[in-house]
Amino acid sequence: MPETYCAVVLAAGEGKRMKSNQPKVLCEVLFKPMLRWVLDAVRASAAADICCVAGFRHEQVEAYLQQLNAGAFSGHPVSCVLQQERRGTGHAVMMARTFLEAHRGGHVLVLNGDAPFLSAETIDAALQQHRANVEAVTVISAEVENPFGYGRILRDEQTGLLQGIVEQKDADSSVQRIREINSGSYWFCVDSLLExxxxxxxxxxxxxxxxxxxxxLLLAHGQRAGAYVSADADAVLGANDCVQLAELNTIARRKILQKHMEAGVSIPCTDGVIIGPDVTIGSYSCILPGSILQGTTSVGAACTVGPEVVLRNARIADGVSLCFVQVYNQKIANTDSVESYHIYQ
Structure with missing residues (x-):
């Protein structure tokens, strides 16, 4: 039988320091819940089936997944299990045992639901190493300038194989100098994990x-373990409070603006320009200050957007100029300039 690949997303955390009325994984980075960032990355990778472990205010996570399963994920819905008592990441994976049993003989990606910058490319590259080296577990790691607070990756100096993970509180001075850290994401052989x-x-x-x-435990049982170093150190980032969440928004905003400018979109002044991760913009378009583009908005080629424009799930045809308008869930199909304070819904 061909090997199968699945994923368990840990989304049970409360995030007390976030002081939010919703689970931490539903807090947004550029108008998009962190959980959706993670689910989209997993769905774009080799992992086919996804199980989400919910806990704190689980009904909100379940309702969000139901919404996705009825819409964008209708072709391949995400399942959900409940971690009633939140007793750690290992306990969360135990709650998904039935899901794991159904995927025996395959490989499972276990990752956090609040790590929005872990990409499908990193997930698949780690899987490639995992399979090529026949590793029972492959930890996704990253090298960072300031590793304080993270678990450090210990490697065998000769083979480079993973020897263990040492948490910050247990690290002596030599271990604390190690800059390779654990991202909290892992590829496991399902059978090895279940054992x-x-x-x-x-x-x-x-x-x-x-x-x-x-x-x-896998190392103690004589099984092979490895660590894949992500090329993007931001893959390890999460947020435990609103200050850290703002930092994630700043990083994401910068990366997305850079991506569009490298693709030929003119953004002569980035003041107040915020573009969501799922927005598309055609060539030769210009985005002016105060423009906020959200959701699944698509902007055609040779458009001028701004100043002071809000687009949410909008469809803007080629050659349209927009100034001081808000467009929600509508299509602007003509090539005339739209310069008014009207709201199109």
């Missing part, structure tokens, strides 16, 4: 089950 899942214990100060212990 040791019940061996993970909560014998620690927090009384929680840690997924990093699965790596330790």
């Amino acid at each position: 040791i899942l019940s061996e993970i214990t909560s014998d620690n100060a927090q009384g929680e089950y840690y997924l990093t212990d699965a790596v330790k």
Whole structure:
């Protein structure tokens, strides 16, 4: 039988420091929930089936997934299981045991639902190493300038193979100098993970089950472990409070503006220009200050958008000029200039 690839997305965290009325994974980066960033990356990768582990205010996560499953994900819906007691990442994966059992013989990606910058390219590149080296587990890592607070990757100096993951609180001075850190995302052989899942214990100060212990157990059982270094260090980033969430928005905004400018879109002044990750803009178009483009908006070629324009799920034909307007869920099909304070809904 051909190998299968699936994913378990950990989305049960409360995010107390976010002080939000919704689960942390539904907090937005550029108008898009962090969970959707993650799900879109996974769906664009080799992983076919996805199971989401919900916990804090799980009804909101479940409702969001139902909305996606009825729309964009209708062809291949995402399943959901509940982690009633939130007792760590290892415990969250235990809640998905039935899902894992259904994918025996394959490989599973386990990742956090609040890591919006982990790309499909990184996921697939890590899988390629995972399969080529016949590793029971492959940790996705990154090298960062300031590794403080992250688990450090320990490698064998001769083979480069993963020897373990040391958390910040357990790291001595030499380990603290290591700049390669654990992203919290892993490729596992499903059968290998299932064999040791019940061996993970909560014998620690927090009384929680840690997924990093699965790596330790697999190594203790003589299985091969590796770490794939992401080319993009931002792949490890998440947010625990609104300050960090703002930093993610700043990073995402800069990257998206750069992508469009490199593709030939003119943005002569970036002041107040915010473009969502799923927006498309045609060649030779110009985006002026104060323009906010959200959702699945598409702007044609040779358009001028701005100043002070808001587009949400809008369709703008080629050659249109927009100034001081708001367009929601509508198509502007003519080539005449639209210069007014009207709202098109």
